[in-house]
Amino acid sequence: MIRRQVQHTNVLITPRDHLQPTQVLIPPRNHQQIPEFNLQLKEQECLSSLKRCKNMEEFKQAHAQILKWGLFWNSFCASNLVATCALSVWGSMAYACSIFCQICEPGTFQFNTMMRGHVKDMNYEEAVLVYADMLERGIEPDNFTFPALLKAGALLRALDEGMQIHGQILKLGLHDDLYVQNSLINLYGKCKKIELSYVVFETMDQKSVSSWSAIIAANASSGLWSKCLTLFGDMISEGFGEPEESILVNVVCACAHLGALQLGKCAHGSLLRNISSLNVIVQTSLINMYAKCGAIQEAVSLFKKMPDKNQLSYSAAISGLAMHGQGREALKLFSDMLREGLEPDAVIYVGVLSACSHCGLVDEGLQFFEQMKSEYGVEPTIQHYGCMVDLLGRAGLLIEAYDLIKNMPMKPNDVVWRSLLSACKVHQNLEIGETAANELLQSNSKNPGDYLLLSYMYARTGRWEDVSQVRTELADKGISQAPGFSSVEVQRKIYRFFSQDVKWPHHDGISDMIHQMEWQLKFEGYVPDTSQVLLNVQEDEKRQRLRGHSQKLAIAFALLNTSRGSPIRVTRNLRMCSDCHTYTKYISLIYEREITVRDRNRFHHFRDGTCSCNDFWLLT
DNA sequence: CTAGGGTTAG
Incomplete structure (x- = not known):
């Protein structure tokens, strides 16, 4: 009671209260006549009608009630009034601000x-x-x-x-x-x-x-994927049992980046066990995970079972298929999407065009490139031009690709020049290649891969002075090549191998295995391709280098530590060299293993001595 | 006296 009286006093002396419900404010002499329980009852009523509000109309009525009974000067009521208006889905911050300004203190x-x-x-x-x-x-x-x-x-x-x-x-x-x-x-x-x-x-x-x-x-947003998985393990062992959705999504995302299929499957299982119905985002991230971990069939079947798909789900499935060299299927999904009436956006077209480029579908690619603008009004961005340069370049249409760059409506970026450069490496066009490389080096590229591509081209033509020139330039600019590595998942653990890695604890076993493998491979007709070694050294030294490529170490380790006939999955941070590609084809034949290698850009499925990429990427 | 943290996909 005393508090209310104090507040009444406040009301009377506050100048800004034009909403002051004067007629209800009780003058002192009448005060005794209003029974206490009455005001409390009103307070209860007003608060519960506030809680029941479903829209702004009802809210304004509740607001009026509160003003009418003088309850606005009860700070508890006013607080709830502001909170309801500010925080409800139907609320309005502008209105809440105006109420807030009326609160005197x-x-x-x-x-x-x-x-x-x-x-x-x-x-x-x-x-x-x-x-x-x-x-x-x-x-x-x-x-x-x-x-x-x-x-x-x-x-x-x-x-x-x-x-x-x-x-x-x-x-x-x-x-x-x-x-x-x-x-x-x-x-x-x-x-x-x-x-x-x-x-x-x-x-x-x-x-x-x-x-x-x-x-x-936090680790996920810094790209520290393996740390995410370690922490997830720590969390479980500290007794946080079955985790919730948002954590699992991060885990699934980390698995996608690391190519950790087994763990990804566990996370999927955990999601199914704990969440009654998975939303579109979760399902899309699962599709992405399966695709990026090499299990494209699972990604597709998950996609087919999805009740409501959106552009993003289609996009994940389309680029997943593209990555696995199934361009035709990707394009079929795209036409399904259009039939469903979903509007294609710029990002979908990046997926579609890259599907064409992964599979060498030049005519279709050109058609889609034309169609996106004329039929769907999607303005091509630099990314789309990048895809087109890639598409033309990989198909060996280097002059057309170069022309496209020259006629682009925007300034070509590093990605575009890089596509052209790598196409030039594949098709051995040193002339256009040097142009592209110069553009890249002038743009102050910090990407060591650019220098590497150029070095390959010089090495190929025996220009060793130029190779070392490039190397010096790299050193001068303080750019260091990220070390190449390959990882394999064996019994839910990820093992990472670096090139020429001799510090590995089981190195002896691996090096014996490498020799055994090479012996068998040679028997079948494998010849090491030493042109992949960028050092001007003796043939023997080059062969030794080739043997130590991380992918070979990883495969040797997997052959030693997994049961006969079980598939092997390798994830790499860089693209593989053509020697490793040939080598792996032979391994899949001789050891009767299916080997899936995830490269920087795509998947290679090795089986019975062939690869799903049809050697399209490795024409050297 | 009231209430709060993370939100992910291409």
């Missing part, structure tokens, strides 16, 4: 509500401004303030501000709050400061599922 709760509302509406700067306002007015933030504020900071990628806020959190002693910590992990993760995420994560004395989720997502 907004406190922490009301400020928190406004911040959450702005975050919900994706007005992140606005949320930060509310926080600034709050500090200016001397309202102390509490542990509920920071999750919303840090979320805004994370989405704005505002690292500096985020760190200042972290400082304030420490000053206020709120760094022990689980929610605040989780938000900090997320903030640093989004800002790609994974070390800082770890600092928070490791100092937590209690972790929730969301803490794990946040740290796994």
Whole structure:
């Protein structure tokens, strides 16, 4: 009662309350006549009618009720009023702001509500401004303030501000709050400061599922895929049993990047066990995972079973098929999509054109390129031009590809020149190749692959001085080639091999195996292709180098450690050399194994001495 | 007295 009286006084002296419900405010002498329970009853009524609101109309009525009974001056009622308006799906932040301005002394709760509302509406700067306002007015933030504020900071990628806020959190002693910590992990993760995420994560004395989720997502956004899987394992062993959807999606995504099919399947199983119906996003990420892990049949059957597909699901399936050299099937899916009435967008066309280029479907590619603009009004972007250069280049139409680049409406980028350069390498056109390479080197390319392509072409024609010239240039610019590696999954563990890797613990076994394999291969007619070695050294040395290529080590290890006849899956970070390609074809024949190799760009399915790419990529 | 963290695909 006393509090209400104080508030009434407030009302009378506040100048800005033009919504003041004067007639209801009880003058002191009548005050006794209104029984206490009556006001409390009204308060209850108003709050429950607020809760029942389903749209703005009903909300305005509830608002009117609150004003009518003078309950707006009850800070609890006003808070709920603002919160309902700011946070409901049907609400309006503009209206909430106008209510907020009428509150004569907004406190922490009301400020928190406004911040959450702005975050919900994706007005992140606005949320930060509310926080600034709050500090200016001397309202102390509490542990509920920071999750919303840090979320805004994370989405704005505002690292500096985020760190200042972290400082304030420490000053206020709120760094022990689980929610605040989780938000900090997320903030640093989004800002790609994974070390800082770890600092928070490791100092937590209690972790929730969301803490794990946040740290796994942080690693995912920095592309640290194998770390994601390790953390996932740690999480399970710390007793967080069957995990939830968002974590599993990150795990599935990590599996796609790493080519870890077994683990991906486990995550799929876990999703099926724990989530009653998988949404489009989850299903699409599963399709993507199966496709990128080489299990294209599973990806396709999953896709066929999907009840509601969208452009993104089609896109995942189309580019998956393209990657596996099944261009025709990809194009069939595309026509299915059009028949379903889904509008093709720019990204779908990237998939479609790359399907054509992966399979050498030149005429179809040109047709789609024409059609996308004329029939569907999709303006070709540089990516589409990139696909076309790739398509023409791989088919050996180097002059046409070069002409297309010259006539592009935009400035050609590195990707375009790189496609042309690699086509020139394949078709051994040093002249156009040098032009493309010069463009790349002038653009200050930091991609060591460009220099490598050029070196190959020089090495091929015996221009060793030029090879070493390129190498010097690489060194001068301080560019280092990422070491090539191949990984294989054996009993749910990923083993990674680097070229010439002698530090491997079972190296002896592998090196014996390599010799045995080579002996058998030679028996069948394999001849090492030493032109793939970019060093001007003796033939013997070149052969020794070839033997040590990471893919051969990985296959040797897999042959030693998996049962007879079981398929082998290899994932590489770079494209394979043509010697490894030939070698693997022989292995698939002699050891009667199906071998799937995921390259930087696509899959190669080796079986009975042939490869699904029909050697289209390796014409050297 | 109320409330909060992650949101993934091509």
